[in-house]
Amino acid sequence: MSNEAVLHAPAGAGLHDAHGDHHHEHHHETFISKYVFSMDHKMIAKQFLITGMVWAVLGGLMSVLFRLQLGYPESTFPFLEDILGKWAEGGKITPEAYYALVTTHGTVLVFFVLTAGLSGTFANFLIPLQIGARDMASPFMNMLSYWFFFAASIVMLSSMFVEFGPFSGGWTAYPPLSALAAASPGSGTGMDLWLIAMALFVVSSLLGGLNYIATVLNMRTKGMSMTRMPLTIWALFFTAVLGVLSFPVLFSGFILLIFDRNFGTSFYLSDIFINGVGALPNEGGSAILYQHLFWFLGHPEVYIILLPAMGMVSEILSVNSRKPIFGYIAMVGSLFAIAILAFLVWAHHMFVTGLNPFLGSVFVLLTLLIAVPSAIKVFNWLTTLWRGNIRFTPGMLFSIGFVSLFISGGLTGIWLGNSALDIHLHDTYFVIAHFHIVMGVASMFGMFAGIYHWFPKMYGRYMNNTLAYLHFWITLGGAYMIFWPMHYQGLAGMPRRYYDYSVWESFKQFAELNRFISTVAMIVFAAQLLFLFNFFYSVFKGRKVTSQNPYNANTLEWTTPINPGHGNWVGEIPEVHRWAYDYGKDGKEFYLSNHTSRSRRKQSLIFKTEFISVIIFQCSRITGALFLSKIRNDKIHRNQKTNSITSSSSQTKGLHVIDKVHLELYRGFFLCHLLFAGAKSGRIRLGHDYTAFCSRHANHR
């Protein structure tokens, strides 16, 4: 079935081959079919976005409530009793309620906001528009995906109104807290509802993910080869692959948990004592098994959250710097590398569970390897900005903010990825600071960037820029003021998830800091209301978009009408002749002109930049290798001086064998790299064919 047929086929489509004689018939759209049970990917995206925003407000409000407890552990706030009832008797949040709030905040933000709200919104909205498809591969499944998410939302919300409150054992739901109904107040009905909601959520994201993959691979318009795809699509594609491969494993972990909870099996439970009385009848269960199954999803989940933001940021940075994205293939390659590594690092969440130290060191290595593709991405973002003709739109500001947060949050990841340091830092505020900056706030920034950037396409109106700038600066400053101090608290050993730190002598000193963090958290939350107002006001009353392509961007969504209907393009879907980032060099305007001659010159300029950066990069590598070998040699000499037996082997003369091989390899790399980069830039002629290939390549990008 082709692109066109997807639109017109009945629900459960594909049973009849639609042969395209019904091109532009008008469907009768009722309120229900247009706004509620819509199969238009753009409407489904908006549904995901609005639901995600509702959850973001709720989740954010929860964090404000528990920050109130952490910042002012001795004070009472009578208004809390009005909101929370018996959960805050006398105006003070009870410990049970505190844990429930922390747990729900985590679950909601990770899954409902930053997974469904982020990739649900932008995968649905951008994939068909940017690859030139009328709709998703299966619009019906797409609709189902949203409604499963909606059902999950309702169940999760209802868990907050049952007698003993929602689940309170942490968003990771480790057994035995999650496996025994008697373990904590929320472990009964609250946990049941949590599991149902999460099961519905998994189904929703699987249905969505299958659709995204099938759409990206099968529904691209003429000329849209994989290497011409915008990086947004690449990122959303890898996100979907991660989700489709990792959510089923979480699901299997949940199934075993359900059996332990309801049918008395012993997958995770063993003969432990509960509340000091009576051992459980279970035998031989292992709670660590759950952790393995959970984190096998849990770590890819981090990238499910982060990759869409990375993709959108790449796109927005390039459009608003008026420059081609630097190192497109490296960007795709690093996304791929991150996606692969995502599956190989889950045990770094479990360094202190008694993991075999050797196994631990393997996971340390794999974890630290993620720094390589991440650094490539950061380098490319910065070089895209470099000498660009930057337009500071709100979307652009949030994208730059993302890069900043990703760097500062990513660096602490290198600390935490080290299993020795992790013994001290595990489960402290250092971890909280790390993942909130690198994954939470950064992805939130990606989401904001996406909303500000594509709002004109979504609603045909602009958002207010002044409010947006205010929103950006308060949020960026606030995010750093909230999470930066937490690094110090974490280094001092302050554990996470505690209810009241004022009773510990060692953490009393942080009372002032905690109060500061809580105050800033409230201000930042208030700034988000600014955003909400701006969003909803602009949906109805914003300045209308008058030009089809307000950003002069190169991607296909800006070739649709200002308010695209279901099917996106009136008439034929456009053909693609260039890659997505065909902008001028150094931000010189280059939009939509005759590209043959200028494009070649521009491409050769890019290659020259590449040529120089290759030289710098490789030189630094060789210097590094020489330096290392010098250290090693010094060490060998020192050892030999101390050792009385000096067996003079060939190793002592000159360089160590390993270093020799190392250096030779580097030299080889260097020469090859130089040759190719030179050939590409036209400095070195490799004969007619290769140069011709390069210029041809340049024309067709």
Place this chain on the structure above:
Amino acid sequence: MSAIVNEAPKRIHPHKFTLWVAMGSIIMMFAGLTSAYIVKKNQSSWLEFDLPVVFMYSTLVIIASSLSVHLAVKAFKAREMARYRTLITVTALLGVLFMGLQILGFMDLEARNIALTGAKSNSAASFLLVITGLHMLHVLGGVIALLVMFIKAYVSSVKNYSSLSIELVGTYWHFVDILWIYLFIFYNWIG
């Protein structure tokens, strides 16, 4: 549309592709469970027991059903509709028989005092229940799909010339068949 079809005649149908990805996803779920099984097996208090003999028969049944669904696809493509209806009926019945045999297997274990659930259960037996049970649910999904196809073949007054849905069901059916064979081998020789 026709232009696009002419352009890329060999492009795989999106729904077929989606099914392949979905099968990958299902494989991951079973991979998760079977690796948990291996981890658990190497820990203390693991109960070794013989598999129910019935599982051997159920394996034969599901292989037979795979054959019949294959013939059904062929019959549909040859427009032999009577034969097609018979064959999908046979496949669905074999699917039901398979599920019945699996349940017999569980009952056999319970009769041998190997508890599958409850306080006295060992996770070895519980794993068998969970993994086999999940596989049964997937077979059930296939049977329901066949029932829908069956009803469509009888009730619908519109002649249906697209073999897409039967091909999808066929692929899925072969998949659950292979999945069971994998599980059978896993229980017997790997796990």
